[in-house]
Amino acid sequence: MNHSIIDSSSDRPFSSIGRFLLEMGKITPEDTNRILQLQKEENLKFGDAAKRLGLITDVDLQQALSRQFEYTYLPADNKKYSEDLIAAYKPFSAQVESFRVLRSQLLFRWLSEGFKTISIVGANSGEGTSYVAANLAIVFSQLGKKTLLIDGNLRQPRLQGMFALKQNFGLSDILIDRTPRTELLNIIPDIPNLTVLGAGTLPPNPQELLSREVFLQLVKYASTAFDVVIIDTPPINQGSDSQIISSVTKGAVLVSRINQTTIDEMRSLKIQIQGASASVIGAVVNNF
Template structure:
């Protein structure tokens, strides 16, 4: 009983950051006394005092600040997802600033016009469409937008690997009426606003599945629940899947890669996407 009284009195002076550090297991109740004393002596913030005492690292402090400001990101030690998720693992990097700039462009040119869905398209495999789609999904979710990422690449899907999805069912299974949609959705625990729909079972007829009427119905239904719907697509060179996906979503982000995509390839990509009736919202020159 006496220990509980001591702990409760000590915690009365602990800042909100201190409480989060305790909840996360970064510091112990015994550490708080030392931190509070150093904080008073130096006239500094609780987190800075804890760092000065060597009880937490700068990464620990940034992580707890992200929780305090409802800005989810992952410490490098968390290897649950692919390192390709730079928006999750390196949110303060110059690289991720580029994703936030692209996010702003999409918001001003597309979402603010009343649209919600768009497709990420590249001319060839290896140009980074899946990488761009995944990181865009993370930065939109960090903004507080309810985000759905759909892996529409039913030829060579990647999002299940990037996000370490456990379900075997996905988009193809929904379109083939093999599973209810809700069972195929995966809410990403570390990103409360992010839901991923994997490609599912690799089918022999992806193009025909996309052409079914239930795909536009799926997008329409998802639009009533989510703020943003991002569709990853196979390369244009693999077939007309990407054009069909872009046509259904009505918007497209074009992806090229430095020292990989030729000007002629990009021009052809632009023409094919415009030919599908989709609006080109923006273009990304990828250098990963």
């Protein structure tokens, strides 16, 4: 059936909701006649008529609307990714609204100045840098920004598991020239505009690898191909990796966890990041 269904209550093509519902498998071509008939009789929107007939649920309609407005998110029954990706699974929650506020601040204070790269840095393990990096990358992608998320934690990486990456090679393998960089980029099909580069093979010398010129060149190359580049980093108490990464990105968002990170630790983190000639462009207090 031609998906250019005409709304029988007007002379204009009806909204793309019907097409998306068809593509999602929520309705059949045969259902559309019943929906259009009820739509005409009750003067309803297509989606509301489909709901009235019991053909779709509120969740189905929200999914279709998200596609129509290019604001894709994941249905709860999609268990492919980590539930920590709340920006993808619960985009209308208060937590995700906080990520959107952070995104706006970074747009105004950093990206509008011509910068594209951001490192996410914490003082200690368990403060949620990967959580912040992943969800911040998702909300940027939902804005239509072509976003690259890099796992720069070459000690205890988390992004491969969070995004169910099948590629075992990644950043570390690029840094030792084991494989071409473009082959390792993971386009996330369920989250348009988002690409992830995993950490790759865990090396015995992460600081030395990140200090190589090839890392600087990789980040420069990425900033020409993407609108936003976000790099997750290991905690600063595990070494100077995050300082090295921040010296390349030139800007860092500091992450702390409520009732865990001390003020002195955050002061020390700020001093160390600024000592790496990077700007502190934001701070997040995690409570998850």
